[in-house]
Amino acid sequence: MRLTKLITIRSLSTRRMRSILTLFGIVIGVACIFAINFTNENAYRSITSLFEGTTGRVSLEIRSSANVGGLPQDVRDEVASNKGVELAVGFIKLPAALPEEDQEQIDLNFFGTGAGGLMLHGIDPLLDTQLRDYRITDGRFIEEDAKEPEVVLVDSFADENNLLVGQTVTILTAFGPSDLKVVGLMAGEGAGLTNLGKFGVITLKVAQELAKRPDELDQIDLVATNTNADSEALKQLRDQLAEQLGEEYTVVFPASQGDRMAKMLSGYQIGLNFMAGIALFVGAFLIFNAFSMTVIERTRELGMLRAVGMSQRQVTVQVVVEGILLGVVGSVIGVATGLLMSQGLMAIMSGLLGQPLDTRTVSPKIMIVSITVGIVVTLLAAYLPARQAGRISPLEAIRLRGQKDDGWFNRVGWIIGLLLLIVSAGILVWNPFPYDVQFRLGSLTVFTLFFGAMLIIPVTLRLWHLLSRWLIRLLFGDLGEIGARNLERARRRTMLTCAALMVGVSMIVTTQGMVGSFSADLKAWIEAYTAGDIFVSGAVPINHDFKEDLESMEGVEQAAPLRYIEVSWLSGDEEEKLSLMAIDPDSYSQVTHFIFSDPKTDEEEAIKLLTKGQAVFISGVIAEKYALSQGDSITLRTRKSDQVFTVAAVVLDFYNQGMVVTGSWKDLRRYYDINDVNTFLLKTSGGTDIPQLAEKIEDKYKDKYQLIAESNSSLRERADTLLGKAFSMFDILGILAVLVAALGVLNTLSMSVIERTREIGMLRCLGMTRWQIVRMILAEAFMMGMIGGLLGLGFGIALTQIFLSAMGAMSGYELDFVMPIRAIWLSLVVALAISQLAALIPAIRAARTPMLSAIHYE
């Protein structure tokens, strides 16, 4: 302990700058790990708690297999009579809106678009309250036999709309306005989380009347006598009920909805986690770098300690203790920094999800994991330098300054590097494993790829120098040549610094490359999806006949109706959930266009087939994932049994992550009994003032439908912004990695200047001006920037192609690689600029080295 106080702690406080740089590396890595994991966990928790809150004690849910339309009320009685069912409760959903509700823009998030609005559930007040929590904050709950229709609303929704208990509120439904008396308000928790708090409950009878669906339910929730979700008994009950009720109904666990949405996010989250891992890796580089520097700087001091009797082990332990101290402090600061970072990340994630995240609850598990990771990584990074420190001979320290590279490292290091490089590249390109193994292995393999590349850098320094000599001379003159050659003096240090830059730059190139490749397809789809001039969406379902009303307005040339529903696709023995976008092919093709995956597709013929009915367009994602093409057929579960649809064409469509088919209105009516519309795409006549027309539409129909009409250019802009936000997190991580690498350059050059103090003094004696000294150091940094930048660029492009190919293998959808030209220039400029900026401080310090003390420096 005394030794630690005397040597280690004093060393840390004397070398403040070095200690701070090391801490920074740890902080960055731990902050990224914490922020991303915290955000991911919160996002997942938010989605699942939303569903858990709304599902309450529910053990199983029963719905129509067609996913649309209801169940007869007597099914509830049939289910309730089963042994194993403690309670069966049915309800009906009634989409509604308030006439004066002020929503200016269509909701846009990761899962699609929507017009908000109010969701009412028609429930049995006595039974439903046994399933779900409704915490009344004002007034009372609804009563079955009330004299007038009653409603209980979520208190935050009521506040926003200035509604009080006792007031009568007019709501709009698909069938027009109706009055409800507000008898109570409930908290925004439990069931109050439904529809993000834009929710209320009315009695089942009132809901059935308003929806004109007598004796119908949308869903039956039941509580089993054995509520253990993992129990065999519950699974048996599910299977039993499924068999009893037949194919017309599905019986599912309530968590499945939340899981589905979580799965949609998972690809994005995995990408974030991977980037966090890279940030940690880059941080580890910096730590290793800084520790190596410290050992070099303290060579004489450590040698003297050995000379006075400190054993190798004691010296090693002191450096390790230094690592532990820095690791603990850095990790704690990292977690605090991560908390701050996560506020920003969660704001972005919240925007993507379209719902707020709980930013206050921090899981102790994540904190502990982050701190542990930080300490472990610091120890791992400090281990080699600690061992080196232990091996310092007392004689070496007294005789020489600086540390020579180990002979074995020069001889063998590059061979290990080459092997790692070949094996890693082979695994990444060849991909022989199942895809879930691939992904985990892939993440590790990227690290080993970089590590292998790093180990080869020292043997290639001479080659780099030869190839870039002309450029160095051009930019820095002959003195630049001297600076550039200095890289070969401390090969290990040069290796570390160039590798840190390489990783940072490759992150930028990879993210830009992937974004570019995704964007190309996504942008084409967004353009088609938000085509036409005005996007009209209703909080309540709109009758299809409204098309004529819209077209009768001045300025509206064509109105194309759209309806999205969830359907079940029977693929072999499996049932896959898809979105079905129902359109009127004729009006749709006048307002917008399809983007066919095969340019040779006869558009006219395909649309004709779709119009005729019993045909669908499938998305490119489905086509590639399930090896389907034009002419094949798929089976969809409908209200009128399972129906076979011909694949009329394959189109570009990313709605619902590409799990979407396009069908005709005719089939929607025929097989799903639906005639109402979510959205109209409008084409306007030339010269029309689009924003004015949009406002006119809203005003005219606000009492009937509570519409939101938004110009498509505005919607497209927001979609672009959302896309930009989604990828911005990766850019931020890339920038952080480069900043960390810049610190590595600063570190390396600072050390290099210290080691060459006498030499610099000598050069000043020979007549080198201060500015010439600065140029020499800048040339050295330029070489590092160039090596790191070019290697990063090469690996970035290679990794982009590998990742796109891997994601194609996993998702079934192949994205074309788009060469990220901008990223290429950007990354080179960044690498060179960063290296020059980072070199300024050590260069100026070198130039200011007092000559006299320098030439007498020992």
Add this chain to the structure above:
Amino acid sequence: MNVLETKDLHKQYNMGQHAVDALADVSLKISQGEFVAVMGPSGSGKSTLLHLLGGLDQPTKGAIVLAGKEVSGLSDRQATLIRRRNVGFVFQFFNLLPTLSAEENILLPLIIDGKSPRDYSERLDGLLVRIGLLERRHHRPDQLSGGEQQRVALARALVTQPAILLADEPTGNLDTKTGTEMMQLLRESAKDLGQTIVMVTHDSKAAAYADRVIFLRDGKIIEEVILSGISDSAVRLHQIITTLERLESITCD
């Protein structure tokens, strides 16, 4: 003709609350081609004198005239330029750049001055022959012995044909044999090239190669011994040792 002249040179350092006179009223003249050794105990001011002569430091008072130009009181940049073209340095610890070959190290001052090495190939070859390292011109410092490195350092100091060559303990890091070789080279440079040399040394044998030996104590010149008329090296050495003993005995008294 005097290559170097100092007038009432004074250098004071602040050491905490005290001021220390490292040099006081030093006036000397050095002629073209003269080889002068400066000796004295530690703290006598000999290194300070060398630094001032080389423009590495500025005097507190007094003047230094080098090759007809006053070099005291110049800005750092002006002093650097004068040093670059008019002063050669040989250090105790060689101070070669490890990444450059022997010939590149020799050419370094010219490169610093923006000159093209190609224009100086003849001069370079001549120096390499003089120092006996023509065959090893492409070797790096870690491939050369200590003596060879110091010879390269000497050639580097001579490549610009400076007005004055300043050597700070040039044999301090060499064994006796290589030290002698080094001193012979210095002597030959002074004689054959007319190179003016000022050398600081503790080593009486090294000092015996000089034309004149100046003795410093407490920042002042206390004695000068002229050796130029003495051809016998043993006599030269004896002269120096005798002077040193006498000066030491004065101190003890």
